[in-house]
Amino acid sequence: MDIRHLTYFLETARLKSFTRAAESLYVSQPAVSKAIRQLEEELGATLLDRVGRRVEVTDAGRVVMEQAKAITQSFSNLSAQLGDLAELKRGHIRIGLPPMVGSSFFPKVIGAFHDRYPDVTLQVFEDGAKKVEADVAEGVLDIGVVVLPLSFDVFDSFQFAEERLNLVVPASHALAGAPSAKLGELAQENFVFFREDFTLHDRIINECLQAGFQPRIVYESSQWDLISEMVAAGLGVALLPETICRQASGKSVAVVPLEQPAIWWRLGVIWRKDRYQSYAAREWIAFTREWLGGTPIEERGRLGRRGG
Structure with a gap:
């Protein structure tokens, strides 16, 4: 065989x-x-x-x-x-990145890693965080980037980003220019969402339900820039992380801070606890942790940082 x-x-x-x-x-x-x-x-x-x-x-x-x-x-x-x-500093790493995370945080990291380890090849798979988490658990991927929290019994991880979601509305919207917005004010709005395989999809629906309404979703996409374009075209409103909002601002949309409740977007790098990690994979984990300033989740708790 x-x-x-x-x-x-x-x-x-x-x-x-x-x-x-x-x-x-x-x-x-x-x-x-x-x-x-x-x-x-x-x-x-x-x-x-x-x-x-x-x-x-x-x-x-x-x-x-x-x-x-x-x-x-x-x-x-x-x-x-x-x-x-044999101390061979070469290898192959399979990494899962949600599209908006990859474009916002990782191009420079990947470039710098390649400069240091030119004989290590990276194969990047772009999928929603749910799919990335499942593929790391199954061994299809060596390492993934996901939205926290997750199961600490299965994965080791470190967190490298923590941002709020902001409201993105058409420039002509009544809330454009407002100092802040409450989620409950959006009960009658149409929403443009990320697809179901994105963790934010379920997270936002759950927050809306707790605010007393079922969001009316008129469009779903895996691309943040397309979502912002749909908002600019007047199809609905969207909730996007601060990093994405900075890139979307000025495109016929207005960004309004969301309060009551504040919805957090926390990103982490994950890998299986019980699976042997190659030299290349261990170097990638150490390199990205240093580059992104990431801290292991358990240490963040001891330091008094906000949890997942």
Whole structure:
């Protein structure tokens, strides 16, 4: 049994597509199909049900998936540890970044890290914080950036940003220029939201419910600049972090501080507690913590900082 065959099978099962798996693995689709066919022949079982272009995992496939995850993770740990023993300062890191976080905080960090460690490659996946957290937990990603709080039983982490959400309204809106706004004042407004796979989506809905109303969502997007453009076009109002508001201001929108309640946006870098981290991944964690001024969550509590 070839470890590569297991890797191809896991990626195809995860993406439910031979084509997408081949793209993700940077190999040809026939190579993926052949490897999985050989694996099925060796095991004497059909692992994937091919229905047109759609691929579904069979009962036998689900059994193999659980074992294959453990096998490939053990092999990855072995390779990483041997690399560390050889003091090879090179490697590959899979990092998950929500789009607005990546563009606001990480371009300079990634550039500086590459200058220091030119032989370490970074593969960046842009997804909402919910997806990033799930992928780090599953081992699909080595490191992720998420909105805190999260489960400290599963992850190690450090926090590097803490901002309030502000209200963004069209420049012609009645609240434009107001010194502040209360969430309860927005009960009759249309809202432009981040998509459901963004932590802020649920966070804002919960805050609105506590303020006594169900927000009327007219548009959802994964891009903060598109959200601000939708607000400028008069489709609705939005709640965005201070960093994003600074970039959005002056684009036919007005930014109004939100009070009662203050909604906090706290960002952290996370990685699995129980998973071996390669030399490259450990260097990335240390480098970004130093660059961003991050502090471990447990230390922030002792220092009296606001929690997640």
